[in-house]
Amino acid sequence: MSTTQERADTQKRFTLAKKGFDEADDRFASSRWFVSVLDKIFPDHWSFMVGEIALDSLILLILTGVYLTFFFIPNSRDVVYAPTAGHVYAPLVGQHMSEAYQSVLNISFNVRFGLLMRQAHHWAALVFLAAVVFHLCRIFFTGAFRKPRETNWIIGLTLWMIVMLEGFTGYSLPDDLLSGTGIRVIYSVLEGIPFVGTWITYDLWGGRYPGTTFITRLFIVHEFIFPALIVGLLSAHLMILWRQKHTDFPGPGKTETNIRGSRVWPQYAMKAGGLAMIVSGVIFALAGLVQINPVWIYGPYTPYTVSTGSTPDWYVAWLDGAVRLWPHWEFRSFGHEIANPFFPGLLIPGVVFTLMYLWPVVDRKIYNDHERHNLLDRPRDKPFRTGVGVAAIVFFADLTLATGDDILSNNLHIPFERILEVLQYGVVIGPVAGFLIAYKACKALQRTDAHPIRHPVGGMIVRAADGSYHTLGEAHAPHAGEDGYVEVEKAEEHAEEHAEGR
Amino acid sequence: MTILDDPGQGGSREPGAGGGAEPGDQPTEGLAFDPRHFGIAPDEPWPDDVPRGQDDSHWRFEHDPGRARIAELRIAACWIVSLLASIGIAVVYVTGAQNQASGILWALAFLGIGVGLILWARDLLPGHDVIASRGRHDASDEGNRWAVAESFARGLEPIARRPFLFKLLGAVGGVFGIAALFPLASLGPRPDRNLYHTKWGRGVRAVTEDGRPLRPSDLPVNGILTVFPEGGMEDALAPTLLINLGDAPFEIPPSRTNWNIGGIVAFSKICTHAGCPAGLYNVQTHQLVCPCHQSTFDVLEDCKPVFGPAPRSLPQLPITTDTEGYIVARSDYTQPVGPGFWNRG
Ligand code: HEM
Ligand code: FES
Numbered sequence: 097m098s099t100t101q102e103r104a105d106t107q108k109r110f111t112l113a114k115k116g117f118d119e120a121d122d123r124f125a126s127s128r129w130f131v132s133v134l135d136k137i138f139p140d141h142w143s144f145m146v147g148e149i150a151l152d153s154l155i156l157l158i159l160t161g162v163y164l165t166f167f168f169i170p171n172s173r174d175v176v177y178a179p180t181a182g183h184v185y186a187p188l189v190g191q192h193m194s195e196a197y198q199s200v201l202n203i204s205f206n207v208r209f210g211l212l213m214r215q216a217h218h219w220a221a222l223v224f225l226a227a228v229v230f231h232l233c234r235i236f237f238t239g240a241f242r243k244p245r246e247t248n249w250i251i252g253l254t255l256w257m258i259v260m261l262e263g264f265t266g267y268s269l270p271d272d273l274l275s276g277t278g279i280r281v282i283y284s285v286l287e288g289i290p291f292v293g294t295w296i297t298y299d300l301w302g303g304r305y306p307g308t309t310f311i312t313r314l315f316i317v318h319e320f321i322f323p324a325l326i327v328g329l330l331s332a333h334l335m336i337l338w339r340q341k342h343t344d345f346p347g348p349g350k351t352e353t354n355i356r357g358s359r360v361w362p363q364y365a366m367k368a369g370g371l372a373m374i375v376s377g378v379i380f381a382l383a384g385l386v387q388i389n390p391v392w393i394y395g396p397y398t399p400y401t402v403s404t405g406s407t408p409d410w411y412v413a414w415l416d417g418a419v420r421l422w423p424h425w426e427f428r429s430f431g432h433e434i435a436n437p438f439f440p441g442l443l444i445p446g447v448v449f450t451l452m453y454l455w456p457v458v459d460r461k462i463y464n465d466h467e468r469h470n471l472l473d474r475p476r477d478k479p480f481r482t483g484v485g486v487a488a489i490v491f492f493a494d495l496t497l498a499t500g501d502d503i504l505s506n507n508l509h510i511p512f513e514r515i516l517e518v519l520q521y522g523v524v525i526g527p528v529a530g531f532l533i534a535y536k537a538c539k540a541l542q543r544t545d546a547h548p549i550r551h552p553v554g555g556m557i558v559r560a561a562d563g564s565y566h567t568l569g570e571a572h573a574p575h576a577g578e579d580g581y582v583e584v585e586k587a588e589e590h591a592e593e594h595a596e597g598r
Numbered sequence: 599m600t601i602l603d604d605p606g607q608g609g610s611r612e613p614g615a616g617g618g619a620e621p622g623d624q625p626t627e628g629l630a631f632d633p634r635h636f637g638i639a640p641d642e643p644w645p646d647d648v649p650r651g652q653d654d655s656h657w658r659f660e661h662d663p664g665r666a667r668i669a670e671l672r673i674a675a676c677w678i679v680s681l682l683a684s685i686g687i688a689v690v691y692v693t694g695a696q697n698q699a700s701g702i703l704w705a706l707a708f709l710g711i712g713v714g715l716i717l718w719a720r721d722l723l724p725g726h727d728v729i730a731s732r733g734r735h736d737a738s739d740e741g742n743r744w745a746v747a748e749s750f751a752r753g754l755e756p757i758a759r760r761p762f763l764f765k766l767l768g769a770v771g772g773v774f775g776i777a778a779l780f781p782l783a784s785l786g787p788r789p790d791r792n793l794y795h796t797k798w799g800r801g802v803r804a805v806t807e808d809g810r811p812l813r814p815s816d817l818p819v820n821g822i823l824t825v826f827p828e829g830g831m832e833d834a835l836a837p838t839l840l841i842n843l844g845d846a847p848f849e850i851p852p853s854r855t856n857w858n859i860g861g862i863v864a865f866s867k868i869c870t871h872a873g874c875p876a877g878l879y880n881v882q883t884h885q886l887v888c889p890c891h892q893s894t895f896d897v898l899e900d901c902k903p904v905f906g907p908a909p910r911s912l913p914q915l916p917i918t919t920d921t922e923g924y925i926v927a928r929s930d931y932t933q934p935v936g937p938g939f940w941n942r943g
Binding site: 290375376440 | 654691694695697698699700701702704705706707708709711712713714715716718719720723724725726727728729730731732733737782783785786787788789792793824826834835837867871872873874875877889890891892893903905906907908909936937938939940941942943
C-alpha cells in the first residue's frame, strides 16, 4: 500500500525525531521517561473527562485573568465617574465610586474585547467549579479516595476550598453593590470569631470596616496568592495521579493489577487538545451571548445601600444559605459573646470540611477495608457510603436554595418566612430522608442486577448461532444467549486465573 | 504480582483491536521502526507498566479510503470555519468589538479547531484499548523499605543522642516562629474604641447623603430617610434611619423618653445580624426588613427583631433639635452598633 515515496518520508521524519530525542537524552538521559509519557495508558470513561474540563477552564481562567490585570486598578480611592475618551456608561456619570469600580466599567465599555474577557473569566469560573464539584462527587461515590489515593482526596478537598474562595475574592474585586454586600457579611463572620475576631478583621482590612486598603489586598490574594496555591496543589494532585495511575471501573478482563485504556500518544492527546478547544469555545459563546455580573446595573458600593435579591455565585451560595437559615441565636456570658454569623459562616463549614477530610478513615472503619484499590466501586454496592453522599448533596442543595429565598418568594408568591421555615426543617430532615431513600434504592438495585460483569445493566443484546437475539445476562430469558454468556464467563475465568497465578 | 503478559490477552478481544497484524496489512514494511512496537528494544526485558504484544495501530477508516477521504475533508471544513472566524475577529475588532458578535466568532474559532481535532483523533488516528500491568507504583519491595529506614536511622541516631540540643532547638524554633508573626501584626492597627463608637456625638447634626441638615418638618409622616453625622459620611457604622411614625403608638423604654422628637425616631441602619443596611421599610406594619437575610425589625417595638437571624434590636440614637431647629444627636449610640463580636460587652 505504501509507496516508496511515503516510506522515504516516514524514514526522514523518524530520523529527525530520533535526533531531537537524542539531543535531549544526551543531557537528561530522558528517553525512558519520554516513552513512559507517550505510552502512558488512560482508561476511557466519560466521567473521567470532567477532571480534564476542570483543567481546561483553569487554563482559560489564568489567561483571561492575566489579561484583566492589565486594566483593573485595585484601589478604593473615591473618584467621580466622568466622560473620558471613548465610551462611557451614561447613567452613572457624575456618581461617586471607587477607582476599582471605575476601572471595571472601563474594561466593560472602553476596552475592545474587554467585556468579552471579563465575562469569559466569570463563565470559566462557573464551569470550573461545576467540574470540580462533579469530579468530587465522582471520586466519592465510586470510592476512588480509598487507599492508596487518600492523599489526593485531601489535596482535592483543599483545592475545592481554595477555588471557592478564589471565586469569591474574584467577584468581590469590582467593588459593586452586590459584591460589597458579600464582603460586609464576610467581615461580620470573621469579626464574630471568639477571642481574635476583631484582631483578624483589623489586620485584614487595615482598620475598621470598610478601610481603604482592602481592595488592594484582595487583588493580591486573588491574582497571586490563591492562584499560586491552586497551581501548586494541582501540580501535586496530577503528579500523584500520574504515579498512582488512574482508577477504573470493573469490567471484563480488568483486575486490580492491570490497567486498560489507550495510550496517550497520539489519539488520547489529540482528543484532550480538542476537548480543551471545545471547552474554550463553549465558554466564549457564553461570554458573548449570556450576560454575567453586569456591575454597571448594580451600581457602586456604599455601606448604606443594598438591593434585594443579592445572591452570591452558585458555588458559595450554600455558605450564604447557612447564614440565612441559622436561627437568631448568639451566645453571651461573662461580658463576652460569640456572634451569630460565626456559627453558620465558619463553624458549620468547618465541621462539614472536617468530616469530608476524615471520610477515607471513616470509610475504612465502616467497611473494615484496609486494602489498596484500583478498581472502583459501583455506588449501589456501597449503600451506606452512597447514602451519606446523597445526604450531603441534599444538605448542600437545601442551603443553596435558601440563598435564593427572597427570589423564590417573589416568583412563587409565598411569604419568605414560610420558605425559610421549610428550608430550616429541610436542612435537618432532608439529609436523613435522602440517606434512607438512597440506601433502599441501592439495596433494590443490588437485588435486581446481581453482578456488573455477568449481568450488565440495561442488558447487552447478543445474537445466537441460530440468528435469534437475546438479552445477555437475563437469567430467566427462555433461550439465554449461550454464546455471549459463555464468552463473558470465559473472560472472567481468564481474569481470575491471572489474578491468582504468577 | 501479576502481569497480563500473554500477548493478545484482553486488548485483542475487542473487535477491531485485531489479534496481531496480518501479513497483508503491513503498512510499514522495510522501515527503521515498527509503529506497533511499545518503545522497548526487542532484546530488553519488558518493564512492568508497558503493554506488550497488543496491536493498537489500527484506526477507524483504515480499510475504507473513501470514508477516510471524506473524514479528512470534514476535518478540513471545521478548520476553515475556524480560519474564517479568526478573520472575523480581526474585522470585529476594527469595527468596535461588539460583544455578541465577538463572542460568536471567538467561539467558532475555538470550536472549529476543537471539533476538527476530535474528528481527526476519532476517524484517522490509531488508539485502541490495550491492557498493561499497573506495575508497583504504590508499594516498593521489602528490601527498599528496609533500606530507607536504615538510611534514615543512620542519620537520626547521632542526632537523637543529644536530646537536650534537640529539645532546645524545638523550643527556640517555636518561639522564633511566633516572633516571625509580628510583621503580620503591622497589617492593621489594634482593635480600638472605634469598635464601640461612631461619628455621632452630642450636638452632631444629622445630614442627608448630600450633606444637607434637616428640620423635623422635612420628614413627612411615614417618611423614612437615611442620615449621617455631619462630617462623618465615611463612617460605615454611622448610617442611621430617621423615621416619622406620626401618631402611631410606639413603645420605647421609660429610660429613653426624650430620645425622639415627637413621632420621629432614629435607629441604626446597620443590621445587628451581619451589618447590611436594613433599609426596606413597610409603612403599613412599621417593620424594617434587611434585604441580606430578611431579618425583620418592628419599629413600633423598639426595633426588636421579629423574624430572621438578627439576634438583637437595632440600637436607637437619641435625637433632639439644636437652637437653629436642625435635628442633632443627643449623644453617640449608647451601645456598639452592628453585628456582634467577642468583646462587645
Ligand atoms: C482544582 C480542581 C481540580 C482539578 C483541575 C482536578 C483534576 C483532576 C484530573 C484531571 C484527574 C484525573 C481525571 C479524573 O478522574 O477526572 C484528577 C484525579 C483525582 N482527583 Fe482531582 N481535580 C480537582 C479537584 C479535586 C477535588 C475537589 C477532589 C476531591 C476532593 C479531587 C480528588 C481527586 C482524586 C482522589 C483523583 C484520583 C482519582 C482517580 O485516579 O480516579 N480532585 N483530578
Ligand atoms: S445582615 Fe441583615 S439580615 Fe443578615
